[in-house]
Every structure is written in structure tokens, then in C-alpha cells.
Amino acid sequence: MSSDFTDGDEPREFVHDDDGGPDPETHCGHGRGGMGEEVRRKEDKRFITGRGNYIDDIKKPNMLFCDIVRSPHAHARIKNIDKSRALDVDGVVAVLTAEDLLEHDLATMPTLMSDTQDVLVRDKVKFQSQEVAAVIAEDRYAARDGADKVVVDYEVLDPVVTAEEALKDDAPVIRDDIEGQTDNHCLDWETGDKEATDAIFEEADVTVSEQMLYQRLHPAPIETCGSVADFDPGKDKLTVHMTSQAPHIHRTLFSQVSGIPEHKIRIVSPDVGGGFGNKVPIYPGYVVSAAASYVLERPVKWIEERSENIQSTGFARDYDMTGELAATEDGRIQAVRTDVLADHGAYNAVAQPSKFPAGFFKIFTGSYDVDAAYGSLTAAYTNSAPGGVAYRCSFRVTEAVYLIERMVKVLADELDMDPAEIRRKNFIQPDQFPYETPTGWNYDSGDYEAALDKALEMADYEHYREEQQRRIENDADKLIGIGISSFTEVVGAGPGKTCDIAGVEMFDSCDIRVHPTGNATVRVGVQTQGQGHETTFAQIVAEELGMDVDNITVEHGDTDTDPYGLGTYGSRSTPVAGAAAAVAARKVRDKAKSIAANELEAAEADIEWDRQSGEFHVAGAPDRSITITDIAASAYMNHPASEEPGLEAVDYYDPPEMTYPFGSYIVVVEVDRETGEVDFEKFVAVDDCGNRINPMIIEGQIHGGLAQGIGSAMMEHVTFDDNGNVTGGDFMNYLLPTAKEIPNFETGHTVTPSPHHPIGAKGVGESPLVGSPPAIVNAVVDAMAHEGISHIEMPMTPDRVWETLDSVGLSRDPSDSFEIEFGDTGAEPADD
Amino acid sequence: MKSAPFEHHEPETVAEAVSLLEALDEPTILAGGQSLVPMLRFRLANPDAVIDLNRIDELDYLEEADGMLRIGALARHVDIEESALIADRYGSFADAAPLVADPQIRNRGTIAGSVAQADPKGDWASVLLAHDGEVVARGPDGERVIPADEFFLLPYDTTLDENEMITELRVPTPLDREGSAYHKLKRKTGDYAMAGSAVRIVLDEEGTIETAGIGLTAVDITNVRATDAEESLVGERPSKEAFKQAGELAAEQSHPESDEHGDASYKERMVNVLTQRALADAAERAGLVVKRVTA
Amino acid sequence: MSTKDITLTVNGETHSLTVEPRMLLIHAIREELDLTGSHIGCDTGNCGACTVVKDGEAIKSCLTFAVQADGSEIETVEGMEDHPDADGGLHPIQEGFEQEHGLQCGYCTPGMIMAGKAILDENPNPTEEEIREGISGNLCRCTGYQNIVKSIQYASDKLDENGEVAAADGGRAETDGGFTCGVENCCGGTGFDHTGGDNE
């Protein structure tokens, strides 16, 4: 498997100047689009010219459309489904129900946690919008007409809407389909050393505690889910184009569900309009379209509506957490304790490595060197859509970081310490790495204080502290709050022995083929949804082979041609597939050396490769050199007797460890005391993701994640009424921030390479969404901390903020903010 | 979501539209479509026939005439937003326009459609109420002028007859020493109001408030007038005390509902805040000097 | 099932279609004309992925029926490279998105580009605030908008430069109205005059 990931080279810091391209002053970036260069994205051309190929752009001759009939009730027994009127509708070809699927053994599908979910409801509806029947028609309007005419007779049952209610003794049992299940309890989990932790808490000078809900969110990529299934009876082959972040694992699951052998299934993930974890699970729509195509022997397209997307597909978070810290009087954190009540919805469908039922939540000790920690969690079934997907997140690291970063602020306020100071005091120090946390993580590298210091400087921290004080003293109408988050992330799952999805180890792969004319095709097992893989993977290969990035094409998303991989989520593409790309490239380079030796008539041991020029030359004789282009030609036209012809390599990379990016974010807000509205004054993000492949793309990732962090902290929430109806189930009610709610971000970076990664990179995609919500909440809380406020729940809607202001006498009447003057006489209005 | 089938009619004159309204079985009028199209797509409305007003050029105007600002049924939000006339003389309209939805929707949606939609969260009805505006309707029996005060019945329900259409909205042209303003609190750009307050005041020569109109958004089953607040202002000189009292009275008269975006008490409070803020702006626009104390 | 015959001029090319009145303009463009650059991202008119320019104005083509666009001129992202400002290559707005990393998944991008075009057609030198307002009807889940704003600024600068060059060459100046792209109220041609707004 993963062979030589020690290149002999020390990991280098890649520097770039802000105008793009390598910095001529430094040694980095070879100028042909290698590491550290701000290469413009190779994929952009098709998107900016309208030539992208997203799922709904795919058209096949004779294609049918699928529309899904969904339950209006959250909990109900289906007594009867009458399809007859639907079948009479012009253009309707078929109406499928669970009964029809049962005939083909397709009635259920496994979730990513190996629970069994109905594809179409067999007996009992478990959440509003659950899939009840599917109408297949000649066009999408007819399919909808048909869906309207399917008559379903429901016996409505009492719904269980919250996890708290679900665990009450008299709660109706949702999962009576599971043998032996007599309540709504889904799972328990614990981590750390309870005894040691409790003991510290008993003795500690200071303890603080806070309850906080990480509310239910939806990743809500702008493109919804969809599929085009095409069963070819001639070849007995099923091709499914689908919005998938993980096509290979989806092929395996499809094969398991359908019984079609895996080599007779091809999954293609075309251009995907954003994923963020939403497109990791399998959804009934995909299965139904495949089943319909199989039965009807025609291509079938299913495209989800936005409301269907939010109401029925994988939500994220919904962790109700209690956090506690024990500390010394002078602010040294000794122990962390937490207890979580998790809402998993109607099925256990969290998208997590199977050995981690609470995902990576156990990273909740964060960036701090604490003596002991203990965490426990209970998860419940409720009558809501299943989920718990990793929304731009490595499996609950977002919740964990929120918990610890919020608690540090709570402790700082309790001790009346500066929140930057208390962090400094508790950071794991650079010389402590590799560092093992009390819950068993093994952090690879870090320099937390450097990132914090840089962020403080960029944010003009002292100035805002003074301004904050000034406003308080002047009883100003707007308060200033400053929030900090110094997070540590865990990304890059595997290793395969500890991390798997549905049993498949979480490695990833890269296949490089250098063609006779010197350019290369690179295929990877991960799948881009906007992260820029077609560019960054090309840069890695360009760097490692000395090639020009323009001569490299990256392909992905087709299970027929790409090597098996576990997909893109949890910021694992760079740490895992990026490593595979580097290692595969080095394998190619090794072979290239042997060809070079043959061409230059020297011993292979005497051949050196120069990273800067990309050329191979004879040691001590730089003139006797050969380029990779010429080597490629030789590989096919004059290959050495000792080698096979050709110039290619594949690598399946099983990471030895995860990587641990980190950073410090500082947010300055202005809080309107009259309305509770919050404005962003300053937003600084310093990230350390190890060595940087394409700074432009990294910065773009940071911007996007920060905007999502603002959405999470300020407005996003999937809400329900007492009947389990989703009240925040479309873009009118599930609010995404627009360009006007998002400020300009100031980004900075430090570079602490990962010692175990072939190119020292750590992964960055999710950091900004993981790290920013606590910084934002800390900022708003900070604006009122002088009056004793310690917490505000997300989303911090104006009403919540105002209620909090009001609860401590900080709300303000507009009449205190203006004065009307009647001119000099005091009688006449000023003339217009 | 996809609409159910319907027939599409495109009259070119109001007369033609009115006869279609009479002739067809429960037709629905389509103006900007920015509320109706989503309703059709979600099949919340399933008309057999749609009468599309967009080709009736005679409805496309925004002008002052005979002492009235006249807004034709095809005047779009953007027309208000970009009009120099509005910017100069109608503070509340100028405030409201850019706060409605987003640029694309403002390019299509009409003021009259918004008023006909009678969504209590809509902004224009409040402005119309604050200005003592009128709705001009045309039906088989000719024209009828309905005071805005009598127009709104329930959410999505007005006193317009089934075979009537709105041809024009109008408000009196501004008097000397008149000022108006609209303030809206929303959860994000492009969103409907959590609460909104439109105010219009007219001062007499002494600087005393002679006329006051206040229309509220999203805090009752329809857009409503805050009559107690209006009464409290008349005869008073603009002052922070008077405005504060008016804000409180407006809040008392509102009946918002609690929902996931705010409970009723907060929204009441915001009616107070927004009304005071709008009054301060209106006073300024009426010619007073309003000193803002911010720090 | 009643249908209607309509004519749409899309990116300068005239098409005759027979459509059901209920067919949304976005579906006509995508399905009937196979121009799949414009996307659908919601069912409530919030996301702007479907933004096209109709008769010089940015609209959401999911909030308009195709029959309503009968006889009108529509511009979509696919027409941008043929626009005179593109000068045979990418249109400056497209170029801006590429240079300033204004896109990630690319799904919102065609709508953003068309919203950007409408902004610049009306106001060739918008401030950052004006750009943010102009794209506030378009949701992007990937970029955090900062680079989209920069992309439109890039185009504004580039068009300015081109304008100056052209003017110096005796070519068209930005506002002389000598050039029209064929679309009424577009390209600074006849100006943007609505219904008596400035009849004071």
C-alpha cells in the first residue's frame, strides 16, 4: 500500500506573493504550477461559460421522470394507497409503491450506519416528507400531475418531535420495526476517564457549566440531489449518474441493495453543485430511479425540489450539549466534561465511520493541554428526517469545537480573564507534539500561539478592546463584542483500521498515466464538489514530476475508470487522496529515474532530480540532463530492458494518522441595543493547514466556510412545529446569508507541516465552518459579558439577542438616541 | 414544483381584462407573478385560467396628477426605487422599495400585485395605509375607489370583488411640512418583514403635528393602522417623548404571533422601535433638525 | 391540454416554441432550447440560480412562465462569449470570475454572471455596496461572496479600460449610445427609463 512517503526532502514551507505565482525571492513553486502557486482553476472554463454538466443537465433519449409522493404527516400508518387515478393521468407510465419494490427486493436500503431505511414506506411513516410512492412519467410536469393524484389513506399517529420527548417513558415508539426495540433510545456512547475527571471537578478551584444546543442545520448546497438511472438490458448493466460525494462506496451499496453484481454497476458523479456532506448518504430517490429504470428498461431521471432536499435529506448537528470545565484559580484548565443528547431522526443514518457512533466528537478537549476529560452521549430516534451528516465537518468535530471554544470563553468571563490570555495559558505547546489527548487522539503538529498572535495583530485586538470599553462607558447605542476561537481540527480519515464507511476502509487512491508525448492523466478516488481538485491534484503531480500543470488532466467521479476511493468529505481529499497523488507521482519519478539513467547512460544511483527545473541529471554533471517529456517518450519508444514499457503508477494510500489543522479566528461585532441586530465589524481568520498547495483555492475555501459559519451562528435552523411539520423547510424559511450579510474576511496563515503527510499538507476545507461559529457566538456574548451574560443559543436571531440584552437591562429605547430641535427659536421647524 | 395546467389570456386593454374576468370561470390575475408563480408551483392556487396583465400598457405608469401620486397596476417595485420623483418627495416609498425582496423580484413584482396579495408581511400595504391611500378597482360595473383602510380583510383576502381588478393605487401628493418614512426589520436581505412601520406626519406652521398616519407590517392578520398612536401624535409637537409614546401605543395595538423567528413580545417591542425610528426620519424629512445621539 | 406558440429570442437567436402555459421560462430555456447553463436551485424564488436577463433586466426565470416571455429578448450565460465586450474570448465578467476565483462548484455562477451583467449595464462603476446589493437575490453556498464581488469589480475595471481604449480609438465611448447589442434597454443603448419615474 502506501510506500515511500518520506521523500528525503524536508517538508518545505511554500510561500507565495499575493499577486499569484511563486515568489521569486523564495525557493518555492517551480513556476510551472507546482506547490504553492496560485494557479487559476482548470475547471472554471466550463462553469463560467454555461458548459458545466450537472445532474439535471443530463438528457438521455427516451428518458422518463420520477416524482415522489411524500407524507404530509410525521408519524402515520399507511392504510391504503390508491394509484388508479394517477395512472389515468396523461403521460404517467408507472406508479411505484413499497409493494412493487418488494417484488424486486428493493424495498429497503442500508443507511451509512447499517440501519435499514424504507425506500418507499412499507407500513409506517416516520417523518414528514418521507417517500411514500413514486410516479414515473414522460415529463416532469406529468410526473407531478400524477403524484398529485395518488391517494394515500393515513392513520395519523402521535408524533415525537424532540429528543427529550422521545426519551420519556410514555413516548410512542417510532422504531417498532426493529426487533426488541421498546423505546426511542438509539445509542449510548462514552469516552475518556470518568473517575479521574470527576475527581478533578470535585477538587477544582473553579468549575463552570453551560448548556448549549447546536441546532439542526442543513448543508443546503445550491444544487439539490438527483439521479439519472439507465439500465441497459443488453449488457445487464446499470449506469447511475448521481449527485454523489462518494461514487465508489455508493456503487458498493447499490450492489448490496439491488443484488446486481458490482462490476455491472457504473456510478458517475458528474459536476456536483456543492455537497457539504449532503451528498454522502444514499437517498430513496436514487434507489427509486434505479429501480424504475430496471423495471421499465428506460432511463429515469429524479431531481429533488429544494423543499424536498431540506425536509427529507441528511440534516447536520442537532446536538444538545452540556459543557463543563474545571480550572485553577489562575485559569489553568484541568478537566473537561460533557454530556450530549443527540437527535438522530427516524433512522440511525449519521454519516460517520462505523466505529465512531459519535463521530470525532471526542476531540472536545480542543487545543488545550488538560489532565482529564470525560464525555457521554445518548442518541434518540424522533419523527424527523434521518441525518447527522458531516456538514463540512469531520464527523461532529464541529460540535466538539463549538463546545470547547464556548466553554473557554465562559471560563474566561468567570475568572475575569482576557479570553486570549486564558487560551495562551492552556495551549498545547509546540514541543509537546506529537501530543496524545486524554480521549486518545494523537495530534501531529501545531503552534497554536503563533496563529493566535497573528490573528490578534491582524484584528487590532487592543484597539477594539478599548473601543468596547469606551462604548460601555458612554452608554452607546451599539455595543462592541470580540470573540475568539482557537480551534484544533481533525481531518483526513482513515486510517483504514479505525475508520471505515459501511465496512470499507477509508483509504484513497490516485492513478497517474504519463502519455508518450509527455502529458498526463491523473485519476483520483475522491470527487470534487467545488473544491478545485482538477487543479490542486494537478499541482501536486506537477510538483512531484516537474511537469507543467497545463499538461495534466485530473479525472474523477466515474467508477468505471477511476481507482476506488472513499470520496470527498471531512476534508479528506488533500490529506488522503492528495497523499496518494504525491506517492503515485513519486513512484512514477522512480521509474523515470531508471529511464533517465538508460538515456543518459549513467547508473541509476547517479541520477538526481532537480525539483526546481524538474529535470533529471547525472550527479555532478548538470548538463547531462533530460526532461520528463523526453523520459515519457523513451518510456514508450526506448524503454530500458530492466523495466516494463510505459510510465504510470497507482497508489492506494492508507494514512498512518489523521491530520490536525488549526487556526485562530477573531470576530468583532456591533450589537444594536434597540433591535438586537448584529453587524460584523471585523472578521479575521488565521489558518494553519500545513503546506499549502494553492493559496488562492485555500482562501476561497476559507471564505466559503466562514460564510456558512455566519449562517449557522446567525440564521440557519431546520425548525418543526408540534406536529413534526418542518417549518423551516425551504429557502423562504431556511435562511442562507446573502452577499449583504457576509462581511469581507481578512485571512492569514501560519505553516506547520504535518510530519507524517508526504507533502506536509493537512487539509483545510472544513476549518472555517468548524472554527467560526464559536468565535461569532463568543463575540456576541462578549458584548454583554460585562453584565454577566454567558451564553446565547444559535441561531442568534435578533429576537434572541434582544431578549438577552433586555434580560440584563442593556436594551435601549430609540428615544434615547435622538433629539429634535426646533431651530433657534425653538418654535419654528427648520425650513426646507 | 410544477403548476397544474391553466389557460393563459393576455388582454391588451383594461376593458378586455374586465370582460375576461366576467367571462371566465374563477380566473386568476397575473401581474408580476412574484407571489402568484410560487403559489401556482406549489399548487396552492389551481386556477383554470390566468389573466396576464403584462401587455396592458395603459396600466404601466407612475405619476403625479390631480393632487395624487398615481401608481398604475403595472408599476414595478423597481420603478419606485429608481424614480427621482419618489426619491424627492415620498420618503416612505423610497425607503420601502429597496427593502422589498431582491433586485430581480423588484424588476418584476408590482405594487398593486403586492397590495392585492394582501400578505400581512407585505410592505406596500403599510405605506398605503400610512398615506391614507386608495385602491382604484375596475369591474363590470365600472370603477370603484376603495380607501386602503377598508381594503384588507384577512391574510390574502381583500374587499375586491371576484370580477374586479386593481387598476391604480394612489396617495395624496405631499403637503408642505410633510415627512414620511418606512422602517423594516428582517432576518436577512430579501426576506419578508418580522415587523415594519410606515409613518407619515404633516406639521402645521407652528410645528405641531396636524396629521399622522402609521401602517404596520407583519404584526396582525392584515397590515393595520396604529390608530391610537396616530391620535396621540396629533396636536403634539414632535419630540422624543411624543414619539416614544406613539411607539408604545403602536406596539400595544399590534397583535403579532410568536414563531421560530421571534416571539410576540419581541415583535411588539420592535413595532415600538421601528415606529420611533420612522417618526424621527419623517420629522427630519418634514423639515425639523433631528440630532442623532450615537456613540 | 392547451398549448401556445411563442417566440423567444435567446442570445440573439430566435426560436419558435409550442409550450404549455404552465411551463416555466427556466424549463423552456433548459429543456426546450437545451441551454442548461442557467440552473434551478429552489422552488420559492430565493436562490437566483435561474437568473437571466430579459429585455435588459435581470429576472428569475423560475418566477415567469415561458408564455410571458413571448416576443422578448433573453440573454443567458451561453451568450456572453458572443457579446461584443467579449471580443472573441471570454466576456470580462466571465474572465473576472476565473481570475478572482469567483466560483467553486459553479452552480450559482451563471446566475451570478447574469446578475453581474445587469449591474454593470446599469452602472458601469458600482461600489462594493452596490455590487453586494445587486447580487443579493443570488445565493452562493460555496464562496462567501467576497471573490464574486471582486470578479464583478474586475469586469468593471476591465470594461472601463476597454472603453477608454475604444474611445481613444474613436470607437464607442461607454455611454454614447452608438452601440447596441440588439436588446432594448441594454448595453447603455437607449437608457433605462421606467414609466415616468423622472417626470418632475
Ligand SMILES: Cc1cc2nc3c(=O)[nH]c(=O)nc-3n(C[C@H](O)[C@H](O)[C@H](O)COP(=O)(O)OP(=O)(O)OC[C@H]3O[C@@H](n4cnc5c(N)ncnc54)[C@H](O)[C@@H]3O)c2cc1C
Ligand atoms: C423571494 C421573495 C421575496 C419577497 N420578499 C418580499 C418582501 O420583502 N416584501 C414584500 O412586500 N413582498 C415580497 N415578495 C413579494 C413580491 O413583492 C411580489 O412582487 C408581490 O407580493 C406581488 O406582486 P406581483 O406583481 O408579483 O403579483 P402577482 O404575483 O402577479 O400576484 C399576486 C396576487 O395578486 C393578484 N393580483 C395581482 N395584480 C392584481 C391586480 N391588478 N388586480 C387584482 N389582483 C391582482 C394576483 O391574482 C395574485 O393573487 C417577495 C417575493 C419573493 C418570491
Ligand code: FES
Ligand atoms: S431557481 Fe429561480 S430563484 Fe431559485
Ligand code: FES
Ligand atoms: S460556487 Fe457553488 S454555489 Fe456558488
